[in-house]
Amino acid sequence: MSDRLPGFSTLAVHAGAQPDPTTGARATPIYQTTSFVFNDADHAASLFGLQAFGNIYTRIGNPTNAVLEERVAALEGGTAALAVASGHAAQVVVLQQLLQPGDEFIAARKLYGGSINQFTHAFKSFGWNVVWADPDDISSFERAVTPRTKAIFIESTATPAGSITDIEAISTVARKAGVPLIVDNTLASPYLIRPIDHGADIVVHSLTKFLGGHGNSLGGIIVDAGTFDWSTGGKYPMLSEPRPEYHGIRLQETFGNFAFAIACRVLGLRDLGPALSPFNAFMILTGIETLPLRMQRHCDNAKAVAEYLAGHPAVASVSYAGLPSDKYNQLARKYAPKGAGAVFTFSLKGGYDAGVSLVSKLQLFSPLANVGDTRSLVIHPASTTHSQLDDAAKVKSGAGPDVVRLSVGIEDKEDLIADLEQALGA
């Protein structure tokens, strides 16, 4: 056995996957089945009791999904992962393990608009109360901590403007408060930023974006860093107390540094039900194999497009952390030295109307509500992803009426710039 430790690109291709035991198939097979047979009654009992490793039912685990889980855990440097149906499902499952009705969690104000809605409305109806803080003002997180705080939630690279969050500073606040730091790493992907290296205890992703990367499959994932001690003070009974669902098992005691991922699987996914289709897992796995290649090209193209826009007379400003003049450039150099991502915003001197006109004239950029596709995408957040926020909240989250958001794809950058040129100029 070699002492050489494989790098990120090797893990992106190999982690979690090996030739199929039965057929020798080298690509990961799509185990499109609901259920798995038991060897005998004792085997069934061992599986249901969590005593044995194995498969029962695809709502709890599936061999194709398991490859995806191990691969993303390896890429993020975590101990284990759980794949679910979407990024939103990942957030529900994570917080279900951490919060009881009446509890609070602190969230960065700059978030994907869908997350702001989910936290503000859906989670409120569960009695999970979000308290907002400003990721550009670390002390606002400290001030938000109360005895009911159970977690802090941030994005490593925040939508819509691609601003970079000071993960280490916020992880210090979380550690002091004795709560886990949850980082949504969707926009950066582990190729650019590995939040666990900077103090994250839990990482979540919408796999739909750069990890899958081709705009063809929804998915979400939860990665357990294995760093948080769930036993202190009885604050996290789903992990530290005997669980009646499993005849009194204590998950942290039994599963150690991957207990959180197991809790998400056996208490979250099993009982809430947002299982990922094995077919989607296969599509996303195939995407991940080229993540390092795609992500670098996304970043290189985004930087070229941002530089072009910054010099264009119709453009009022560009918010891209990869530009030396950007207020997040220093954080980008620290956290994402390979590139500042591919999602950013710019504002047009012509305001709302100029934004609408630009989107309608673009020929290569597709007008749609997703990011992280091979194709370049464009959207006017104020009228779409952030439309359900009031005007003040729109501006606060960086989605004012004059703002246009791009997700730069992996086409030839000259063609992307030419498309913007014709749409801005005419």
Add this chain to the structure above:
Amino acid sequence: MNHDAYPDNYIRGILNSVKSIAMVGASPVNVRPSYFAFKYLAQRGYDMIPVNPGHVGKELLGKPFVASLSDIGRPVDMIDIFRNSSHIMPVVEEALTLDPLPKVIWMQLGARDDAAAAKAESVGIKVVMNRCPKIEYGRLSSEISWMGVNSRTLSSKRAPVPTQGMRLSLNRMSVGGGDTAASDRAAKNKTEQG
């Protein structure tokens, strides 16, 4: 030996070489971690001996309980201790009176006693602390990957189909890119604080 993080080869060497394992604190209650580990290791072909003075006269999965290590009456390769850190030292001291000495003393997840470890190591016994042999066996064989756990290993060979009673190959390539340095660090901090 640095007990904050173990090289895979160290754990692999232990699990590949030991045949008999005496489990101190083995429980007949089927939701206790010791029961999980006892059953799994027995299924993977290890010669398991349950040690628990509270259950002498009974059996655990067909194996008779003994009251103490000195009651085993035959050589054992490894002692696996399912006790809190504060109860480790007397078990290690008893293990050091055995003739022949065990080759390995293993302390379970959450259990760590550096003084006891040093004592055992001074007479040539290998020590593992704050780990579970079931989890490590499952990890190095990648069987634990069924649960989405990062095995931190890779292999391009066709995997065996795991069946009951079968020993699995633990000789996969180890991975640094997905190590658990962060969680080992956290465990150490916890031990130092606690």
